[in-house]
Amino acid sequence: MEGQIQVKKMAEYAAEGKNPEVLFWVGCAGSYDARAQKVTVALTKILHNVGIEFAILGEEETCTGDPARRAGNEFLFQMQALQNIEVLNGYGVRKIVTACPHCFNTIKNEYPELGGTYEVIHHTQLLQDLMAAGKLKVEGGAFKGKKITYHDSCYLGRVNGEYTAPRKVMEALDADLVELKRCKTNGLCCGAGGAQMFKEDEPGDKRINIERVEEIEGSNADIVAANCPFCITMITDGVKAKEKQDKIMVFDLSEMIVDSNKW
Amino acid sequence: MGIQQIAFILLMAVVGYFAFKRYSRLRKNIMIGKEVELEGNSSERWKNTFLVAFGQKKMFKNIIPAVFHFFIYAAFLMTQVELIEIIIDGIAGTHRFFAPMLGGFYTFLISFIEILSVLAFVSTIIFLARRNILKIPRFKKSEMSGWPTLDGNLILYGELLLLIGIFSMNGADTVLQSIGSAHYYDTGNLAISSWLGPALFGSLGEGTLIGIERFGWWLHILVVSGFIIYLTYSKHLHILLAFPNVYFAKLRSRGAIKNMPAIMNEVKSMMGLTEEVPAEEMTDELPNFGAKDVFDLDWRTLLNAYTCTECGRCTSECPANKTGKKLSPRKVMMDIRDRVEEVSDHIAKENITDLSTYDDGKSLFDYITKEELFACTACNACVEACPIMIDPLGPILEMRRYEILTESAGPKDWLPMFNSMEQVGAVWQMPEARDAWTNQLK
Numbered sequence: 001m002e003g004q005i006q007v008k009k010m011a012e013y014a015a016e017g018k019n020p021e022v023l024f025w026v027g028c029a030g031s032y033d034a035r036a037q038k039v040t041v042a043l044t045k046i047l048h049n050v051g052i053e054f055a056i057l058g059e060e061e062t063c064t065g066d067p068a069r070r071a072g073n074e075f076l077f078q079m080q081a082l083q084n085i086e087v088l089n090g091y092g093v094r095k096i097v098t099a100c101p102h103c104f105n106t107i108k109n110e111y112p113e114l115g116g117t118y119e120v121i122h123h124t125q126l127l128q129d130l131m132a133a134g135k136l137k138v139e140g141g142a143f144k145g146k147k148i149t150y151h152d153s154c155y156l157g158r159v160n161g162e163y164t165a166p167r168k169v170m171e172a173l174d175a176d177l178v179e180l181k182r183c184k185t186n187g188l189c190c191g192a193g194g195a196q197m198f199k200e201d202e203p204g205d206k207r208i209n210i211e212r213v214e215e216i217e218g219s220n221a222d223i224v225a226a227n228c229p230f231c232i233t234m235i236t237d238g239v240k241a242k243e244k245q246d247k248i249m250v251f252d253l254s255e256m257i258v259d260s261n262k263w
Numbered sequence: 264m265g266i267q268q269i270a271f272i273l274l275m276a277v278v279g280y281f282a283f284k285r286y287s288r289l290r291k292n293i294m295i296g297k298e299v300e301l302e303g304n305s306s307e308r309w310k311n312t313f314l315v316a317f318g319q320k321k322m323f324k325n326i327i328p329a330v331f332h333f334f335i336y337a338a339f340l341m342t343q344v345e346l347i348e349i350i351i352d353g354i355a356g357t358h359r360f361f362a363p364m365l366g367g368f369y370t371f372l373i374s375f376i377e378i379l380s381v382l383a384f385v386s387t388i389i390f391l392a393r394r395n396i397l398k399i400p401r402f403k404k405s406e407m408s409g410w411p412t413l414d415g416n417l418i419l420y421g422e423l424l425l426l427i428g429i430f431s432m433n434g435a436d437t438v439l440q441s442i443g444s445a446h447y448y449d450t451g452n453l454a455i456s457s458w459l460g461p462a463l464f465g466s467l468g469e470g471t472l473i474g475i476e477r478f479g480w481w482l483h484i485l486v487v488s489g490f491i492i493y494l495t496y497s498k499h500l501h502i503l504l505a506f507p508n509v510y511f512a513k514l515r516s517r518g519a520i521k522n523m524p525a526i527m528n529e530v531k532s533m534m535g536l537t538e539e540v541p542a543e544e545m546t547d548e549l550p551n552f553g554a555k556d557v558f559d560l561d562w563r564t565l566l567n568a569y570t571c572t573e574c575g576r577c578t579s580e581c582p583a584n585k586t587g588k589k590l591s592p593r594k595v596m597m598d599i600r601d602r603v604e605e606v607s608d609h610i611a612k613e614n615i616t617d618l619s620t621y622d623d624g625k626s627l628f629d630y631i632t633k634e635e636l637f638a639c640t641a642c643n644a645c646v647e648a649c650p651i652m653i654d655p656l657g658p659i660l661e662m663r664r665y666e667i668l669t670e671s672a673g674p675k676d677w678l679p680m681f682n683s684m685e686q687v688g689a690v691w692q693m694p695e696a697r698d699a700w701t702n703q704l705k
Contacts, residue, residue: 062688072663194641205587
């Protein structure tokens, strides 16, 4: 599919009396964080190229409330969550895809008790589904021969048990895959979860992202594939702190597909 | 009735009395916690109980300790058969009550127990070495200094005594059978005792042999009796509580933190999403949110705390602990138990009946510091690591809720995030529009 990519909003579809196949939940990081925006753009290109009819909420989307709830601020969580559920239910949203495992987890597992039940998938699950159905192909082999490792995010992996979809997607990249010592159920947190992203660390020996990057260094990988905007930030910071930014690249899986296909 | 029978019945009466007192207190202590609405259905719970508790499924993530632990566990389960026989013999004045009625199967059963017991003996020595010589890091964390380390070792020494009891008893018995001593029924060739007995005691006289057999028998039952009472003071309660703990374990998704309906309903009414809240449900009193003390936790969490065997798998997986922060999920569970014990002692001393006004000037925050609580990344590594489904994350989040909602405290760094979320609905306050990224597509 060629030409300018149009990102329509739910409100526009609603005005036409239509309901798109899927809502792309962008999230705060995907909307505002310069690095995460690149992932948002990459996923948009994929959705566009495989011809999925999708929309975003735009200004009607707010934080899911995940960091507030995990910080202990239930009031703030409920305010965000109930407002989002009002909007989602108002548009009759059925299926949601998001590139943030925290948004994914909260909408999937915490919104139902508040009155919001949707089919929620993480973008790596969508990518695997599209590949399995033959709708998404990876060309070029831009990563052929590169040593790639994968960092399990806590909220896609250990919390929601999704370990295979992202790995299946990586297989298609034709790269040399190496697992980190602490992977899958034993995956090490990047240090951002539980609202740690928004505060200084408590006193300790080192930062958690440094611990993780040291493990990544030990794997001799050229590229770390991730699935979470916060993991990407933390690992990138850790790589910079170790002055390895020329040796180790950090990408989201969707970016790697877009690169391979030169979209 | 022989003197041994009288002594045995007296022992059982004394142990029974103290056990009843200690276990009633334990139950009462656990029920200090709030009511829990159990999720899921009982078939899921039984499945977990069989796989995780009986089957030790989660232990096998770490294969070396899992195998040795399994030997001790299997020996513990199977020895119950021998223990039942000891109790029957003790009361009725019989000797090896099951032997005549089971015949060849008895030989097989006791042989099986003996083989497991040898494996358990070796495993116990390996565990002592792991704790004291190899210095496995998780046994050496700061919360383990003093009593917890001694407790762990005492349990292992106790196990060795139990096994010494079994082999003295069976070994001497085998030799007594071979010399045709009266009352020593032929048990058939026992797998270990048939050679260990003659090797150790072969040259001894009948009187000495009977003495050793009786010593072994009494040692076994005395150590078991001691264990039953000691458990209630020890971290070793998991041998009993692991089963109910796994049965009652949280079944909801790890990703779904416990909802707070009171706050949900209040926010709903603020947003005009519900009918007016009926007047009788409105109170002027500021409610307490989250957990300040053990009364505010649910009984499942207190059961978790009593079930914790302080193995430290949670702490050795905790990213905060790994990087030198004070937080240790194991310490959180140990602190909850210690606080319940303190509260329980105070209740007994002061004869308190109304727990709603309980105040000894202390709370859980005297045990668990804010520095520990706020270092948690909610990554669920501790939850995943626990072989018996203890959830250290639950109380950590409940105590955070108390800090933030009731005390309006917590890390200052979070305020900009909270404010921004409240004002603009995003974790950062940014000048551009939420969909400004779409410009990058042009």
